[in-house]
Amino acid sequence: MSASDTIIKARWFAPLLGFGSIVVGVLVLELSIRIGVINRITIPLPSDILPAFPRVIVEEDVLSRFLLTAAEAIAASILVTFFGVAGGVILYHFRLLRAATETWIAAIAAAPLVLIYPLYLVIFGRNASTIVMMGFTAGLAPVTLKTLEGLSATRRVLIDVGRSFNLTPWEQFWKILFPSALPTIFVGMRLGLIFALINIVGVEYLINFGGLGQLINELTDRFDLPGTYAAICFVILVSMCVFFLTERLERWLRPVE
Amino acid sequence: MTGSASMSPRSVLQPVTWLRIAIIVLVLLVWEAVAASGLLYRDVVPSLIAIGKSLFELLAFPDMPVRIDVDVFVFRIDQAVRIPHVYWHLYTTCYEIIVGTLIGGLAGLIVGIALGGSRLLRRAYEPMLYYFGPCPKIIFFPLMIMWFGVGPGSKIAMGAVSCFFPVALSVAGGMREIDQILIRVGRSFRANTWQMVTKIYMPAMRHPIINGLRLGFGVALIGTLLAETKLSNRGIGFLVIQAYTQFNMPLMYSLLIVLFVLAIGANALIGRFGGLDEIKRK
Numbered sequence: 001m002s003a004s005d006t007i008i009k010a011r012w013f014a015p016l017l018g019f020g021s022i023v024v025g026v027l028v029l030e031l032s033i034r035i036g037v038i039n040r041i042t043i044p045l046p047s048d049i050l051p052a053f054p055r056v057i058v059e060e061d062v063l064s065r066f067l068l069t070a071a072e073a074i075a076a077s078i079l080v081t082f083f084g085v086a087g088g089v090i091l092y093h094f095r096l097l098r099a100a101t102e103t104w105i106a107a108i109a110a111a112p113l114v115l116i117y118p119l120y121l122v123i124f125g126r127n128a129s130t131i132v133m134m135g136f137t138a139g140l141a142p143v144t145l146k147t148l149e150g151l152s153a154t155r156r157v158l159i160d161v162g163r164s165f166n167l168t169p170w171e172q173f174w175k176i177l178f179p180s181a182l183p184t185i186f187v188g189m190r191l192g193l194i195f196a197l198i199n200i201v202g203v204e205y206l207i208n209f210g211g212l213g214q215l216i217n218e219l220t221d222r223f224d225l226p227g228t229y230a231a232i233c234f235v236i237l238v239s240m241c242v243f244f245l246t247e248r249l250e251r252w253l254r255p256v257e
Numbered sequence: 258m259t260g261s262a263s264m265s266p267r268s269v270l271q272p273v274t275w276l277r278i279a280i281i282v283l284v285l286l287v288w289e290a291v292a293a294s295g296l297l298y299r300d301v302v303p304s305l306i307a308i309g310k311s312l313f314e315l316l317a318f319p320d321m322p323v324r325i326d327v328d329v330f331v332f333r334i335d336q337a338v339r340i341p342h343v344y345w346h347l348y349t350t351c352y353e354i355i356v357g358t359l360i361g362g363l364a365g366l367i368v369g370i371a372l373g374g375s376r377l378l379r380r381a382y383e384p385m386l387y388y389f390g391p392c393p394k395i396i397f398f399p400l401m402i403m404w405f406g407v408g409p410g411s412k413i414a415m416g417a418v419s420c421f422f423p424v425a426l427s428v429a430g431g432m433r434e435i436d437q438i439l440i441r442v443g444r445s446f447r448a449n450t451w452q453m454v455t456k457i458y459m460p461a462m463r464h465p466i467i468n469g470l471r472l473g474f475g476v477a478l479i480g481t482l483l484a485e486t487k488l489s490n491r492g493i494g495f496l497v498i499q500a501y502t503q504f505n506m507p508l509m510y511s512l513l514i515v516l517f518v519l520a521i522g523a524n525a526l527i528g529r530f531g532g533l534d535e536i537k538r539k
Contacts, residue, residue: 014380021381042403100276112479112520115494116513118486118501122301194391202395206487213396220399232396240388 044225049233052226056234060215060227066238069200069211072128076135076196081189084140088147088185089173098148109141114199121207131203131210138199139192146188150181186253190246197242201235212238303507311507312514315343343496343515350481350492351519353409357416358477362470364417365424369469370458372425373432383429390422394476395483402488412484412492419480420473427472431465432458471527478520493519 007013026046032038033045056062091098117134124130154177162176204213212235219227285305291297292304319339326335372379372386397418401411435458443457459466485494493516500509 014377017377018381018385096272096276099273100280107521110475110524111517112475112482114479115482115486115497115516118497119509119513121501122504122506122509123297198391198393201393202483205393205395205398206483213393216396216399225403228399232400235396236389236392239392243388243391 044229048226049229052224052230053234056215056219056227056230060219060231062212062215062234065211065215067211068128069204069213072131072200072204072210073135073193073197075132076139076200077189077193079132079136080139080143080192080196083136084143084188084192085147085185087140087144088151088188091144091148092151092177102145102148105141105144109145113137114202117203117206126207126209128210130207131200134203135196135200139196142191142195143185143188146191147181147185150184150188151177153184154180183253186250190250193246194243197239201239300504300506303510307507308510308514311505312511315508315511315515316341343493343512346492346496347515347519349409350485350494353412353481353485353492354416354474354478357413357481358420358470358474360413361417361420361477362424362473365421365469365473366428366466368421369425369428370432370454372429374458379429383426386422386425386429390426394419394480395487398484398487401484407488407490409491412481412489415480415484416477420470420477423472423476424466424469427465427469428462431462431469434465435461467527471524474523474527475520478523482516 029038029043030046033040033043091102114134116137117130120130120133120137124133158176158180159172162172167175200210201213204210205217206213208214208217212231216228216231216235219231288302289305292302318341320342322337322339324335324337327333368386372383394415398411398415401414401418405411405414439457439461440453443453448456482492482494482497485492486498489495493512497509497512497516500506500512
């Protein structure tokens with residue numbers, strides 16, 4: 001094996017290549033804008049965007065905006081978890097209801113629900129309720145379906161063990177069914193949270209109200225290009241961190257195969 | 258033999274069908290009762306008759322003059338007719354979604370094949386796509402307006418950006434699932450890269466590609482329509498937000514019905530076209 005093959009196969013090489021590509025891309029962009037290949041009215045210099053980060057964080061009060069978006073996401077997630085898990089449990093226990101509605105719920109999960117936000121604006125007004133309800137609507141179906149999937153996948157032998165101990169239906173649920181379905185329920189909760197977060201930030205931007213989404217809208221309206229780019233990068237970073245953390249949490253909760 | 262085992266499929270199906278009908282009827286009755294009671298603000302929940310009337314007018318009332326100028330064999334048709342204006346907006350939206358899906362899908366396909374075909378590229382770039390994919394794409398809309406203007410270009414770009422990620426990730430995953438024997442067969446015939454892509458990779462990845470396109474189409478539709486609601490003067494998204502600003506609730510419900518029928522129909526069409534139903538049956 002040659003030295004170059006050894007370097008390419010090293011664990012650190014691929015992440016370094018990914019990071020290096022971003023750095024090279026930014027440098028090429030900077031150069032292209034400076035020599036006039038790219039119009040700086042549409043894309044500001046990366047060297048202008050970088051100093052805009054601390055400015056946006058301090059002057060635009062990013063922390064409180066982030067906390068507002070986080071509060072909306074948490075409120076939506078609580079609603080999604082409560083109603084989604086309850087819905088899944090009800091469907092599990094009433095087989096006929098499940099047979100009648102499961103395909104409908106799957107269709108709702110795949111439908112572009114975010115497009116009903118003008119309707120929510122009329123019903124709830126231009127306030128945080130619309131944003132939270134939009135997140136709730138988007139996240140409800142995945143949690144319901146995953147809860148149902150988790151409960152249905154409980155091993156027959158575990159249910160039979162519960163029966164042999166003469167457990168009441170309540171005990172059967174809390175001691176057998178629910179612990180067995182918990183990893184799958186958490187997968188659903190993660191999906192629900194992601195759907196809710198995407199919709200919350202999107203609707204914040206669209207209705208110009210709330211936290212991080214509104215920040216982008218305000219900076220665009222002021223034609224603060226470096227600030228807009230910095231804010232978009234900030235929202236992307238926050239989203240990526242949330243997805244990364246929830247994924248790690250899910251892996252930690254998943255039982256060892 | 259137990260009672261349940263002796264039931265015919267027809268008798269098992271019947272209660273489900275009845276329950277479905279009952280749920281639909283109950284929802285419609287509750288809707289009509291809420292509309293009549295005035296519990297919510299006036300007209301927020303309009304009566305079903307008002308929505309039906311609005312939907313009929315939307316789809317059938319010819320209120321927009323258009324000029325048809327086409328050649329059919331030796332005949333030339335050139336005349337002014339009137340059509341319901343929704344069809345022109347629907348055409349704009351469909352055009353934006355289809356072009357956006359094609360651009361994003363093609364880019365996703367190329368990137369997916371590159372990532373799936375190389376272990377190094379996969380390890381270097383796939384985590385970025387994986388974590389970048391679920392970010393709310395609508396936040397890029399201000400940039401799209403600056404780059405492509407306020408016309409259909411920015412909506413097409415939104416559709417393309419939205420569509421790119423699911424297709425790229427699905428194709429990259431599909432590439433890794435290809436039977437190694439097929440790849441070895443291609444190599445043993447000394448197929449070049451283009452031949453490998455067209456004769457081995459693409460046919461073997463038909464289902465991941467169609468699945469990715471189906472997901473991509475769904476998010477492209479959302480991206481395009483949300484962009485239309487934010488800043489546009491044409492398209493179904495524009496009509497929805499116009500109905501909101503005019504507080505024309507029956508029209509808004511009618512447009513949402515049209516939208517959901519469009520989305521579900523296109524989704525089913527792509528699934529059938531790609532043979533996804535066959536996979537599910539297997």
